[in-house]
Amino acid sequence: MTTTTAISVSGLRKAYGNKVVLDGIDFEVRAGSIFSLLGPNGAGKTTTVNVLSTLMSADGGTVRVAGHDVAADAKAVRAAIGVTGQFAAVDELLTGQENLQLMVDLNGLSAADGKRTVAELLERFDLVEAAGKHTSTYSGGMRRKLDLAMTLVGNPKIIFLDEPTTGLDPRSRRTMWSIIRDLVADGVTIFLTTQYLEEADQLADRIAVLDNGRLVAQGTADELKRQIPGTHVRLRFGTAAQLDAAAGVFPDAARDDEGLALRVPSDAGTTSLRALLDRLDEHSLSAEEFSVHTPDLDDVFLALTGHTTEASK
Amino acid sequence: MTKSHSMVMLRRNFKHLARNPTSVFNAVLMPVVMMLMFVYMLGDAFSVGVDYVDYATPGMLLLAVCYGLGSTATAVNSDMTKGIINRFKVMDVSRGAVLTGHVIASVLTNVIAVGAVIGVAFALGFSPSASLLNWLGVAGMILLLGLAAGWITIALGMFAKSPETAGLASVPLIMLPFFSSAIVPAEKMGPGVRQFAEYQPFTPIIETMRGLLAGTPDTTDAVIAVAWCVAIALAGYLWARSLFKKRA
Numbered sequence: 001m002t003t004t005t006a007i008s009v010s011g012l013r014k015a016y017g018n019k020v021v022l023d024g025i026d027f028e029v030r031a032g033s034i035f036s037l038l039g040p041n042g043a044g045k046t047t048t049v050n051v052l053s054t055l056m057s058a059d060g061g062t063v064r065v066a067g068h069d070v071a072a073d074a075k076a077v078r079a080a081i082g083v084t085g086q087f088a089a090v091d092e093l094l095t096g097q098e099n100l101q102l103m104v105d106l107n108g109l110s111a112a113d114g115k116r117t118v119a120e121l122l123e124r125f126d127l128v129e130a131a132g133k134h135t136s137t138y139s140g141g142m143r144r145k146l147d148l149a150m151t152l153v154g155n156p157k158i159i160f161l162d163e164p165t166t167g168l169d170p171r172s173r174r175t176m177w178s179i180i181r182d183l184v185a186d187g188v189t190i191f192l193t194t195q196y197l198e199e200a201d202q203l204a205d206r207i208a209v210l211d212n213g214r215l216v217a218q219g220t221a222d223e224l225k226r227q228i229p230g231t232h233v234r235l236r237f238g239t240a241a242q243l244d245a246a247a248g249v250f251p252d253a254a255r256d257d258e259g260l261a262l263r264v265p266s267d268a269g270t271t272s273l274r275a276l277l278d279r280l281d282e283h284s285l286s287a288e289e290f291s292v293h294t295p296d297l298d299d300v301f302l303a304l305t306g307h308t309t310e311a312s313k
Numbered sequence: 314m315t316k317s318h319s320m321v322m323l324r325r326n327f328k329h330l331a332r333n334p335t336s337v338f339n340a341v342l343m344p345v346v347m348m349l350m351f352v353y354m355l356g357d358a359f360s361v362g363v364d365y366v367d368y369a370t371p372g373m374l375l376l377a378v379c380y381g382l383g384s385t386a387t388a389v390n391s392d393m394t395k396g397i398i399n400r401f402k403v404m405d406v407s408r409g410a411v412l413t414g415h416v417i418a419s420v421l422t423n424v425i426a427v428g429a430v431i432g433v434a435f436a437l438g439f440s441p442s443a444s445l446l447n448w449l450g451v452a453g454m455i456l457l458l459g460l461a462a463g464w465i466t467i468a469l470g471m472f473a474k475s476p477e478t479a480g481l482a483s484v485p486l487i488m489l490p491f492f493s494s495a496i497v498p499a500e501k502m503g504p505g506v507r508q509f510a511e512y513q514p515f516t517p518i519i520e521t522m523r524g525l526l527a528g529t530p531d532t533t534d535a536v537i538a539v540a541w542c543v544a545i546a547l548a549g550y551l552w553a554r555s556l557f558k559k560r561a
Contacts, residue, residue, distance in 0.1 A: 078405045089396030092331045105321040
């Protein structure tokens with residue numbers, strides 16, 4: 001355990017009855033970095049967050065957060081962390097300001113410090129105007145912001161964000177991203193779960209891909225992308241003969257004999273697309289179907305696990 | 314730390330009550346309507362040996378406590394099923410603090426409802442012969458009952474899957490007074506129901522208050538009533554604690 005490691009997990013196992021949710025996972029999170037756990041619904045992301053944040057006990061393995069064992073020293077872990085879950089944990093019968101004040105009171109801040117903290121957070125999260133309104137009238141994006149602001153009252157060194165942008169519109173998502181980047185700039189460590197490859201790509205220093213309770217890959221976004229097919233054009237032909245001929249024209253393409261299709265790497269720009277179509281023309285080949293694919297979470301999963309995500313089934 | 318957290322939680326629950334006066338209003342209005350219905354409309358039809366308002370008031374006080382429980386169960390369940398409870402857990406807010414806040418808010422609602430029922434009783438000609446000491450006994454009995462009913466309701470509220478079913482969980486506690494000596498003496502009921510009414514916890518509680526208000530307290534009833542309340546409160550508290558621990 002060095003001072004630069006914020007979270008270290010080894011051999012973490014968790015089962016509900018005889019359903020294994022986490023099947024021995026290992027990873028380390030460097031202090032001051034963003035670590036993203038990427039996976040589809042049901043992969044075990046929330047369970048991991050629950051164990052790491054002391055809400056749930058593990059069945060096996062060791063978990064150290066901020067230098068403390070979560071099982072033996074939950075109190076010390078709780079003092080160092082903040083958690084913002086998938087479902088905004090705000091009190092709907094209170095106003096935004098009262099929610100923050102509730103956190104101030106529970107954290108035992110002095111009246112003056114508390115007042116300043118509340119004002120600062122409302123300002124920082126652009127909630128000044130809504131401060132006096134009941135949170136039940138807030139939009140999804142405002143709720144998440146308030147939720148995160150409430151987490152920050154305790155000044156946590158490590159923040160767990162469980163799918164912080166799921167269900168948010170693109171604009172709120174980008175706002176959330178910039179908030180997260182600012183937090184890391186202040187020296188906070190972020191443990192982020194997401195089902196969006198783009199989100200992990202945008203934010204994370206390191207990504208771990210979770211599938212059915214196992215980590216199937218770990219690395220930087222670039223390292224992971226090297227393992228998955230890049231942007232490509234898929235051409236489907238009418239006959240095997242045509243496919244054979246086309247495969248000769250594009251030697252770097254991947255064949256799918258069953259689907260009579262060819263996957264040609266491309267950057268999806270118009271220039272390269274035109275060049276590709278011109279080459280087909282030159283050889284008097286015509287595809288029955290033409291589609292452009294950019295890699296997404298499904299591709300990562302297909303490449304890493306051999307099956308697609310639940311969501312796409 | 315726990316103590317101040319309890320105060321923060323209590324303040325939060327009071328704010329909830331103030332924001333949502335409908336639940337307090339319901340808790341107060343229903344017993345008052347019952348009081349008017351049984352005493353003012355139907356009272357002359359019951360012959361119980363004494364002026365009916367004097368007979369019925371202790372039972373109505375108990376009813377006033379029970380009607381407040383629905384909102385307590387719902388409030389507890391909302392806390393447990395929405396994310397806020399996990400926030401409290403991760404912040405190391407003790408389970409005691411969260412639940413104590415709810416119990417005290419519940420008892421406070423009870424006190425308001427009981428006050429309203431006593432007021433209406435006097436307006437209907439209630440004439441107790443209780444001494445100051447007897448009145449203190451009644452107050453003590455109501456607080457103890459409020460605590461017992463509060464804890465068991467909190468446990469039921471946590472046990473329920475959703476706020477809607479949590480509201481239902483308190484229905485037995487609202488029905489039970491009707492199968493006690495609250496409205497008519499147990500000996501006037503049919504076989505089966507009579508035995509049930511004689512031995513269920515609400516009957517000794519009502520008889521204790523009836524004795525105190527008549528100025529003739531019955532020690533046996535009081536001992537049984539206190540024992541029931543303490544047992545229910547303890548069982549509810551322990552159940553609530555273990556449910557709180559289990560629900561992540």
